[in-house]
Amino acid sequence: MSRIIVALLSGVSVGLAIGLSAGSTSMLSAGLSLDRTKEEAVYRGRPAIFWIRQLKDRDSSLRQQAMWALSRLGPKQEGVVTALAEMLHDKSEGVRFDAAVNLGRMGPEAASAAPLLLVALHDEDQFVRLGAVCALASIWPDDDAVLTALAAALKDSSPMVRRRTLNILAELGPRALAALTAVSEALKDGEPEVCQAAADALDKIKRRID
Numbered sequence: 016m017s018r019i020i021v022a023l024l025s026g027v028s029v030g031l032a033i034g035l036s037a038g039s040t041s042m043l044s045a046g047l048s049l050d051r052t053k054e055e056a057v058y059r060g061r062p063a064i065f066w067i068r069q070l071k072d073r074d075s076s077l078r079q080q081a082m083w084a085l086s087r088l089g090p091k092q093e094g095v096v097t098a099l100a101e102m103l104h105d106k107s108e109g110v111r112f113d114a115a116v117n118l119g120r121m122g123p124e125a126a127s128a129a130p131l132l133l134v135a136l137h138d139e140d141q142f143v144r145l146g147a148v149c150a151l152a153s154i155w156p157d158d159d160a161v162l163t164a165l166a167a168a169l170k171d172s173s174p175m176v177r178r179r180t181l182n183i184l185a186e187l188g189p190r191a192l193a194a195l196t197a198v199s200e201a202l203k204d205g206e207p208e209v210c211q212a213a214a215d216a217l218d219k220i221k222r223r224i225d
Contacts, residue, residue: 056092058084063092070098075107082110086117090124100128103147108140115146119153129155133164141173148176152183157190166197169213174206181209185216195220 055062066088069081082102085095102114115135118125132154135147148168151161168180184191184198191198198220201213 056088058087063088063095067094067098070102075105075110078102078105078107078110079113082113082117086120090121096121096125096127099125100131103128103131103135103138103143108138108143111135111138111140111143112146115143115150119146119150122153123155125150125154129158129161133160136164136168141171141176144168144171144173145176145179148180148183152187156183156187159193162191162193165191166194169194169197169201174204174209177201177204177206177209178212181212181216185212185219188220191216191220 058066061084063085066081066084069084070078072078072081082099085092085099088095090096096118099114099118103111105111105114115132118128118132129151132147132151136144136151138144138147148165151164155161165180165184169177171177171180181198181201184194195217198213198216202210202217204210204213
C-alpha cells in the first residue's frame with residue numbers, strides 16, 4: 016500500500032511540474048506578445064507604417080481611411096504626425112480637411128504640425144480652413160502665433176469660418192485677450208449670425224477677465 020501511495024504522489028508531483036512549466040511558458044509567451052504590442056501599436060491588425068504607405072494610394076477614400084487609422088494609433092507612433100501634416104498638401108480638399116481634423120484629434124502632441132496648419136488657414140477651400148482653425152485651437156491655443164492667426168481668421172471670406180473662430184475664442188476666455196480687438200470689430204460683420212457670435216465671445220471674454 017505504501018508503494019502505491021508513493022507512486023501516486025510521484026505522479027501528482029510530475030503533473031504539477033508539467034503544469035507549472037506549461038503555465039510558465041504560456042505566461043512568457045503572453046509577456047512577449049504584450050511587449051510587442053507596446054513596441055508597435057496596430058489598428059485593424061496593421062502597424063502605423065502600413066497606414067502611412069496607404070497615404071500614397073490613388074484612391075482618396077483609402078487615403079482618408081489611412082488618416083483615420085493613424086489618428087487612432089496616435090501621435091506617439093513614429094512618423095504619424097509628420098505623415099498627416101503632409102496630407103495638408105493633398106490635391107483633394109476632402110483629404111486636406113480630414114488631415115486637419117485628425118491632427119486636431121491628437122491635441123497638443125501634434126504641435127509639430129502647427130506651422131503647416133497655419134498655412135492651411137489660407138487654403139482655397141473653406142472647409143479646409145475651418146478644419147485648420149479647429150485643429151490649431153485643439154493643439155496649440157495659447158501660442159501667440161496661433162492667437163494672431165485666429166484673430167486674422169475673423170476676416171475670412173467664409174461666414175462659417177468666422178463664426179466658428181469666434182466660438183473658439185469665446186471658449187478660450189481670458190486666454191483670447193490678444194484677439195479682443197478683432198472680436199470687437201467682428202460686431203460689424205455683415206452676417207447676423209457672425210455678429211451674434213462676436214457679441215457672445217466679447218461678453219464671455221470680458222466677463223471672465225473682470
